[in-house]
Amino acid sequence: MIATGQTLKSSKGEIKGRSLWVDARHRLMRNRAAVASMIVLGLVAGLAILAPLLSPFAYDEVNYDIIACAPGWWPVQAACTAPGHIFGTDAVGRDLFERVLFGARVSLAVGLVATLVSLIIGVLYGAIAGYAGGRLDGLMMRIVDVLYSLPFIFFVIILMVMFDRNFILLFVAIGAVEWLTMARIVRGQTLSIKQKEFIEAARAAGVGPMGIILRHVIPNVVGPVMVYVTLTVPGVILTESFLSFLGLGIQEPLTSWGVLISDGADQMETAPWMLLFPALFMAVTLFCFNFIGDGLRDALDPKDR
Amino acid sequence: MKPLLEITDLDVRFATADGEVEAVKDACLVIDEGECLGVVGESGSGKSQLFLAAFGLIAANGKVTGSVKYRGEEILGAPPKRLNALRGGAVTMIFQDPLTSLTPHMRIGDQIIEALMLHRNVSRAEARQRAREMLDYVRIPESARRLRQYPHELSGGMRQRVMIAMATITGPDLIIADEPTTALDVTVQAQILEILRALKTDKRTAIAMISHDMGVIAGLADRVQVMRHGRIVECGGADDIFYAPKNDYTRALLAAIPKADEPPPPPTAVGAPLLSVDDLKVTFPVKSGLFGKPQMLRAVDGVSFTLHQGETLGVVGESGCGKSTLARAVLKLAAKTAGRVVWLGRDLDAVTHADLRALREDFQIVFQDPLASLDPRMPIGHSIAEPLKALQPGLSRESVREKVRAMMVRVGLDPLWINRYPHEFSGGQNQRVGLARAMIVGPKMLVCDEAVSALDVTIQAQIVELIQGLQAETGLSLIFISHDLSVVRRLSHRVMVLYLGRVVELAPAAMLYDDPRHPYTRALLSAVLSPDPRRERARKRELLTGDLPSPLDPKAQLTFLKSRLDTPDYRPKLEEVAPRHFVAEHD
Numbered sequence: 013m014i015a016t017g018q019t020l021k022s023s024k025g026e027i028k029g030r031s032l033w034v035d036a037r038h039r040l041m042r043n044r045a046a047v048a049s050m051i052v053l054g055l056v057a058g059l060a061i062l063a064p065l066l067s068p069f070a071y072d073e074v075n076y077d078i079i080a081c082a083p084g085w086w087p088v089q090a091a092c093t094a095p096g097h098i099f100g101t102d103a104v105g106r107d108l109f110e111r112v113l114f115g116a117r118v119s120l121a122v123g124l125v126a127t128l129v130s131l132i133i134g135v136l137y138g139a140i141a142g143y144a145g146g147r148l149d150g151l152m153m154r155i156v157d158v159l160y161s162l163p164f165i166f167f168v169i170i171l172m173v174m175f176d177r178n179f180i181l182l183f184v185a186i187g188a189v190e191w192l193t194m195a196r197i198v199r200g201q202t203l204s205i206k207q208k209e210f211i212e213a214a215r216a217a218g219v220g221p222m223g224i225i226l227r228h229v230i231p232n233v234v235g236p237v238m239v240y241v242t243l244t245v246p247g248v249i250l251t252e253s254f255l256s257f258l259g260l261g262i263q264e265p266l267t268s269w270g271v272l273i274s275d276g277a278d279q280m281e282t283a284p285w286m287l288l289f290p291a292l293f294m295a296v297t298l299f300c301f302n303f304i305g306d307g308l309r310d311a312l313d314p315k316d317r
Numbered sequence: 318m319k320p321l322l323e324i325t326d327l328d329v330r331f332a333t334a335d336g337e338v339e340a341v342k343d344a345c346l347v348i349d350e351g352e353c354l355g356v357v358g359e360s361g362s363g364k365s366q367l368f369l370a371a372f373g374l375i376a377a378n379g380k381v382t383g384s385v386k387y388r389g390e391e392i393l394g395a396p397p398k399r400l401n402a403l404r405g406g407a408v409t410m411i412f413q414d415p416l417t418s419l420t421p422h423m424r425i426g427d428q429i430i431e432a433l434m435l436h437r438n439v440s441r442a443e444a445r446q447r448a449r450e451m452l453d454y455v456r457i458p459e460s461a462r463r464l465r466q467y468p469h470e471l472s473g474g475m476r477q478r479v480m481i482a483m484a485t486i487t488g489p490d491l492i493i494a495d496e497p498t499t500a501l502d503v504t505v506q507a508q509i510l511e512i513l514r515a516l517k518t519d520k521r522t523a524i525a526m527i528s529h530d531m532g533v534i535a536g537l538a539d540r541v542q543v544m545r546h547g548r549i550v551e552c553g554g555a556d557d558i559f560y561a562p563k564n565d566y567t568r569a570l571l572a573a574i575p576k577a578d579e580p581p582p583p584p585t586a587v588g589a590p591l592l593s594v595d596d597l598k599v600t601f602p603v604k605s606g607l608f609g610k611p612q613m614l615r616a617v618d619g620v621s622f623t624l625h626q627g628e629t630l631g632v633v634g635e636s637g638c639g640k641s642t643l644a645r646a647v648l649k650l651a652a653k654t655a656g657r658v659v660w661l662g663r664d665l666d667a668v669t670h671a672d673l674r675a676l677r678e679d680f681q682i683v684f685q686d687p688l689a690s691l692d693p694r695m696p697i698g699h700s701i702a703e704p705l706k707a708l709q710p711g712l713s714r715e716s717v718r719e720k721v722r723a724m725m726v727r728v729g730l731d732p733l734w735i736n737r738y739p740h741e742f743s744g745g746q747n748q749r750v751g752l753a754r755a756m757i758v759g760p761k762m763l764v765c766d767e768a769v770s771a772l773d774v775t776i777q778a779q780i781v782e783l784i785q786g787l788q789a790e791t792g793l794s795l796i797f798i799s800h801d802l803s804v805v806r807r808l809s810h811r812v813m814v815l816y817l818g819r820v821v822e823l824a825p826a827a828m829l830y831d832d833p834r835h836p837y838t839r840a841l842l843s844a845v846l847s848p849d850p851r852r853e854r855a856r857k858r859e860l861l862t863g864d865l866p867s868p869l870d871p872k873a874q875l876t877f878l879k880s881r882l883d884t885p886d887y888r889p890k891l892e893e894v895a896p897r898h899f900v901a902e903h904d
Contacts, residue, residue, distance in 0.1 A: 209689040213682070217703050
């Protein structure tokens with residue numbers, strides 16, 4: 013295909029090419045749902061980062077005078093109201109707004125860090141297995157199969173019992189499971205890319221195996237991987253909230269959306285705001301990630317070329 | 318008399334992300350009953366879109382204006398019901414790729430009778446009977462059994478015959494054949510063209526023959542239209558177009574075609590032997606069933622040759638004859654099973670991995686598909702520099718860049734394009750990038766694996782010229798692999814003909830083309846089409862019957878030596894029939 017788009021000249025008069033990435037970004041930017049999702053997600057992340065500055069209350073400040081009070085603007089008659097707290101308060105009188113934002117910090121951090129861990133391990137593992145092929149591939153993928161067949165919840169419970177509950181362990185537990193799928197996806201992609209002529213051309217040019225994996229294979233699997241990453245993050249957030257819901261996740265006074273939803277569900281009838289706000293935040297965030305993932309998939313789809 | 322099909326002022330536009338693209342502009346054409354109209358043009362000239370649009374088959378983002386009349390009835394914008402009645406009934410189509418145009422899960426017989434039952438009022442039994450007759454007509458052996466087979470069980474040529482049977486069974490007035498032979502081997506192409514010719518004379522069916530190949534059109538068309546950039550630039554009787562073209566583009570198109578009688582390049586002073594290959598064998602295990610014993614597919618089955626300094630060795634053969642595998646095994650890109658490859662006196666088996674990578678400086682390869690052989694995510698400058706960085710790691714960044722620019726200029730690319738990406742270039746430009754990448758380390762030998770086969774004829778001629786120029790400058794040796802005998806003739810000093818992984822004939826080019834000895838070489842040569850309508854019409858061909866036998870069949874090697882069939886392991890030997898002219902034993 014001959015270039016039809018605008019060309020930019022650099023200082024030497026060389027024409028700057030339109031890489032596939034630039035093309036994909038243009039397509040992504042034309043996708044309204046994806047752009048809106050990115051803005052909303054940015055807002056949520058901004059709120060989470062600035063959380064301590066946004067409210068006069070601290071997230072762990074207990075106030076027994078205003079236990080489970082509705083926000084001042086709550087339209088339905090409630091047992092008590094706490095006008096300063098815009099999301100109301102929880103069962104020990106802590107400010108729910110602050111807690112939802114601190115929950116966002118934990119949930120987003122778990123989502124991003126666990127995904128990043130799974131990304132690095134999974135991409136390298138999968139690309140090496142796929143490119144090497146043969147016995148090494150067989151061995152590496154059977155290890156993945158074995159790990160896959162361990163029951164996840166059981167695995168987490170054992171970890172928690174053995175090492176006591178802590179924050180880092182949560183990353184480890186989730187990351188240890190998520191990279192398996194990533195490795196499989198990357199291996200599959202690598203197998204198909206390995207057949208391409210440009211890999212053979214690189215071999216004929218004298219490039220070594222590691223050079224081929226790093227320079228030719230991985231850049232070409234990044235597309236599908238990025239799509240999978242945006243769909244993994246919400247998966248991890250859900251997993252974390254599920255673990256927290258079971259009481260295996262974050263410990264008090266720290267909190268996450270899962271913990272908040274779990275607490276809120278207990279008081280659903282008397283204090284619905286305690287469920288509503290964290291659930292709303294989480295649903296919107298997951299929604300955004302999924303929209304971005306969809307947008308990325310459309311933008312990176314080679315068939316569109 | 319009203320014409321069968323009359324297209325006037327047809328415009329086809331596509332709305333794409335990069336703006337509106339006008340695929341066809343002001344196209345006018347007329348096809349009379351029983352007439353064959355050839356439509357020639359290079360890729361992207363809009364020749365296929367013209368006919369697809371006329372019958373309402375274009376993609377959803379396309380817009381068609383103008384007028385299309387079938388027997389005086391306006392069909393552009395006609396209701397889908399009317400179009401469906403027309404398509405597959407009175408007007409049928411044959412597409413380029415016979416595998417993707419057949420539904421994989423349906424038996425051949427069911428697919429053939431589907432159209433018939435839909436358009437003609439016949440019973441199922443009757444339809445089956447007609448289908449059998451049709452398969453006989455397109456010369457498919459064992460027609461009764463074939464009707465119960467699935468598309469994947471048939472070879473490419475066989476499938477295209479099934480497509481022709483499907484397109485003819487309803488007794489159409491007009492068949493639109495869109496590059497019907499492009500995906501096929503030359504010998505099979507000759508058979509298919511023979512069938513189409515018979516259709517035209519026996520059944521008086523009008524044919525719109527769309528092709529990029531002037532040779533395909535020459536023998537079949539009564540009238541020819543030449544298309545370029547969506548416009549019809551010239552139209553007229555076949556003889557006028559071929560012998561007295563008026564348009565410059567038509568002339569350029571004709572001039573670019575390698576002539577069958579062009580003399581091959583003069584033999585160069587033969588230098589020292591560079592590469593010698595001795596009894597090379599490459600076999601792949603092919604599994605049959607879950608626990609079946611793997612059969613050995615002999616892709617290359619004992620090939621020996623030597624290549625001298627500055628010499629071009631043409632390697633010819635049809636798909637599946639092992640020519641690409643041979644190249645990859647010689648370059649150590651694929652593992653060989655047996656035999657020796659000696660490069661400048663060094664046995665490549667004895668060379669360590671690290672040494673082999675260093676040796677790659679001496680032999681490089683150019684691939685068939687220019688776009689697929691370049692990393693889509695790398696700017697072309699990086700692709701060209703890659704061998705340099707891998708093989709001469711000591712070079713500074715600046716000198717690598719300088720060399721890349723110089724090489725780009727040499728292969729006819731603007732050095733300002735150094736940061737552009739492969740998808741921004743045409744096929745010919747990408748192939749120049751491929752050549753630049755191969756040549757930048759200054760190799761002694763270059764393997765061109767169907768390097769010009771995917772390109773349009775005018776571009777093909779330019780690339781061939783470029784390769785010849787590079788050879789003259791650097792004294793490069795070439796192994797030029799192609800299925801196209803006329804391109805090979807233009808470049809090669811010696812030619813080697815492969816058949817099912819074995820050499821059947823090896824001779825200096827002039828000898829091979831003027832005095833072919835082996836029946837397979839003769840059939841190949843006779844299947845070559847020339848852009849000369851009178852000659853094509855008059856020509857009697859030596860057709861091979863049927864398809865290439867399966868390389869898994871142990872008796873396949875003895876196709877031309879039937880007298881030895883009682884010893885199926887026998888391999889025909891090469892005999893020197895004249896000085897430097899080797900021919901495999903045959904009956």
